[in-house]
Amino acid sequence: MTDFARTRALFDLPEGVIYLDGNSLGPLPRHAAAHVARVMTEEWGTQLIRGWNGAGWFTLPERLGERIAPLIGAQPGSVTVGDTLSIKVYQALAAALDLVPDRRVVLSDSGNFPSDLYMAEGLLRSLGRGHELRVVAPEAVAAAITDEVAVLMLTQVDYRTGRLHDMKALTDRARAAGAITVWDLAHSAGALPVDLSGCDTDFAVGCTYKYLNGGPGAPAFIHIAPRLTDRARPALSGWMGHAAPFAFEPGYRPAAGRARMRVGTPPVIALAALDAALDVWEGVSLQAVRRASQELADLLIAEVAARCPELTLASPRDAQARGSQVSFAHPQGYAVMQALIARGVIGDFRAPDLLRFGLTPLYLSAEDVRAAVAILAEILDTRAWDRPEYHARAAVT
């Protein structure tokens, strides 16, 4: 039985804020800053270069991988941490394509996060072998998995609508068609139970700054099925993924296991923040998180339906078909979100017209959701969003 009162006490949310944007950036775990300060002063400051062995910095990517693995249903020894999610997408897709040299189609969907599609576009252009990035509607994916497809590359939870793909069914279908899978878990890891082993996926990647609360721009992770590791040839063949990085051999030899998915020097300070953030998950059941998150989301949808008739639900109504976020459309969505943020209710806006809210019981209660909708309803009823300052676009929205 997960005690969400305990987890709420682990976060340092500011007074007067209802935070419905953990799907974009998770909040600060209370003890993370002290842990990072300790790593900086006691490890870096005192051990200096000796910290690579003495403080275990060198193995941090794999040790954090072991902490993330149970959250995504991955086998021990199959996850490592580093770089950004965009880099990890490139790395996974390059290795996947290398395993299917005779096919030329990468299948994805229009619900995939644009950076995944951009990275694929850059990779395929570099390869220069006539690969096609075939992007279909989310509901058309299953039927589009043909024997032309080299790699099926999908984000499990749609970043705009929260629509959830059936990972097991699509992975089975891809395998049957001879395609390799690359799953992006950006909006899944820490939001809902994921069962990579049970689904027998090939590659998976994800970020740690959303539901895993690792901090702005926290390092990404990559999972590779152990049955594939020794066949996967790294395109990003950096020294930290070499079999003997400190032998300084002239040629690249990939390390055994997931370590070949390491590239450059591990970002120790960022990894330290993530290490502290992962403490939050001790004793937390993802099944309990999922149930409580669905209750919060259903409550949000019901309250909005009752009190905000101007908003149109843009997420699946069925909780089983959604991840942990809910979106609503409004023609003035950007301004409405700015007005809402000005009142302390923080969600985010996604072009062209979506108000997006993430719901995680780690630090959110039903009272928070009711209070947020009351403020939203008041803003809509009084047209409080219709002020020039709420229409001015910031650099990042």
Add this chain to the structure above:
Amino acid sequence: MTDFARTRALFDLPEGVIYLDGNSLGPLPRHAAAHVARVMTEEWGTQLIRGWNGAGWFTLPERLGERIAPLIGAQPGSVTVGDTLSIKVYQALAAALDLVPDRRVVLSDSGNFPSDLYMAEGLLRSLGRGHELRVVAPEAVAAAITDEVAVLMLTQVDYRTGRLHDMKALTDRARAAGAITVWDLAHSAGALPVDLSGCDTDFAVGCTYKYLNGGPGAPAFIHIAPRLTDRARPALSGWMGHAAPFAFEPGYRPAAGRARMRVGTPPVIALAALDAALDVWEGVSLQAVRRASQELADLLIAEVAARCPELTLASPRDAQARGSQVSFAHPQGYAVMQALIARGVIGDFRAPDLLRFGLTPLYLSAEDVRAAVAILAEILDTRAWDRPEYHARAAVT
């Protein structure tokens, strides 16, 4: 006139340590941990997602690029920060090759850092167009710049010996031969004056965890000559390098300027540590650093010659031909370095037999160098290195 007493006071070196390994990992600048703690608690903790605009996280990569630019003689607007150096090498080499589509040779030398060669190997294999990575001896580089060469990819300062390439002469020769240059400044930035503008280089990359003291695994930087930016097509085409990242367009359009060299979400906590570390350089003249570093290195060489006859100088004797580090060969180099570290004199070992010492006046004095050599001489004279524990290899050496 640079006041090195001032800069020494900015570092928190532990009692009893003489740190001669800033060429591998710079020490902790005294105020960096407090700055990172402030960014974590006051920015992330309080502003949450709003920090991307409110605290300026979104523009941190370019703002730090502006702080690094004067240290490497780069034009304003030409440097951005992020990822690891291995990734930046890949990115620069891919963009460089794209500019010379009709040639098939990447020229480098055996003094280049192995990860640069590994990343090139991975990229060339992915391209699959018959490119050759041609690795010659450092002294043979100039003569090997022929009209077959697409890209000249070199590290300015040899990581083992400290040998310094003539950046101006080699860049001129490459340009005359129609080749693009990619310079790795890992052991140059913060160690000696670099004049990218004056040399009219094409691409340059570097790390910030050595002489720039950004912390273990701190983010890398990339420079692109402004005359090339709009022609450089990013292979690592991530959303943060898109012309309109938050428009979430289906296709990639590179941003104007150096911003197209951004890839994924900026690592804010790691960037904060680097931001603090760059404060150290305010009022510091790199010419003064260079002069003082050469004096320290000449002192080290003279003291070792006088007191440690078993050691053979493996670096150029001429200070003008060296970077900021000095190496000596000893058949039991590994064990000697372990014995030295156990006595508080921290350098590092590079296979097969090199003792390597970095010399930066920011926190080192002539007294430190004399004291270090006294301990080294005693260890050699008494064969104190010949103990089993000094022969046992650690994971990272």
